[in-house]
Amino acid sequence: MKYIHLDEVDSTNSYLKQHRSELPDGTMVTAGLQTAGRGRRGHDWLADRGMLPLSLLLKNPPHPDAVTLCAAVAVCEALGKLFPQESFGIKWPNDIILRGHKLCGILCESVCFGSSIDIICGIGVNISQTAEFFEKANIPHGGSIEMLTGNKVPDREALAEDISERLYRFTREGFDAVSDEYKAHCLTIGKRIRIIENGNERETFAEGIAPNGFLICSDENGRFEVNSGEVSVRGLLVYI
Ligand code: BTN
DSSP states (O other), X not given: OOEEEEEEXXXXXXXXXXXXXXXXXXXXXXXXXXXXXXXXXXXXXXXXXXXXXXXXXXXXXXXGGGHHHHHHHHHHHHHXXXXXXXXXXXXXXXXXXXXXXXXXXXXXXXXXXXXXXEEEEEEEEEOSOOHHHHHHTTOTTBOOXXXXXXXXXXXXXXXXXXXXXXXXXXXXXXXXXXXXXXXXXBSSTTSEEEEEETTEEEEEEEEEEOTTSOEEEEETTEEEEEOTTTOEEEESSSOO
């Protein structure tokens, strides 16, 4: 696996998008500081040096649709190995939650050319930002490992490599291979939630996860499935 570390970059995802044609499948990029990080649905991803940005280049992966959910399992496993006493949850589709706070966000982007597709999976792990950072940045539900547990991550590079290796392996196997583990970590299942689509909100019950990773919901009109690319999900009164 090729590994590139940059002291500072606008976005590790953008870096891989620009350089993907000259880089091999499985290239991982990390940075000390990301100055123009991007989040899901066009949001900014604001961070200081306390956040670990990492992006993995997957060239023509066999299960492109599974990458985003596989990434959530890879992060939970890698963090669970470092902090076995903690319980890392997944807010569908792929926010990683610790003690009610968002610890990590995942942004998968694809570049299609002819019948091929490259996926760039970007993962931002909050390692050591302080509570003041999240307050000032107006991210009330955000939290870092150090802030929430009082523990330090001994080696960021080793964590990034562990996440990427797991993710690369899972994407060869597909969502089937990790779906039981995904569901075991998923905090959304069994909750009443709000689905936000194009500014419209709809209250529903999250029943489970379909084999393709869609969220199975039900309300008075019956059952339906939602795709993570199209909606945003919130708890009724809280973030999760
Ligand atoms: C989210 O909105 O929850 C997704 C955030 C993804 C942030 C990561 S940090 C590394 C990579 N580079 C980016 O610009 N974004 C992703």
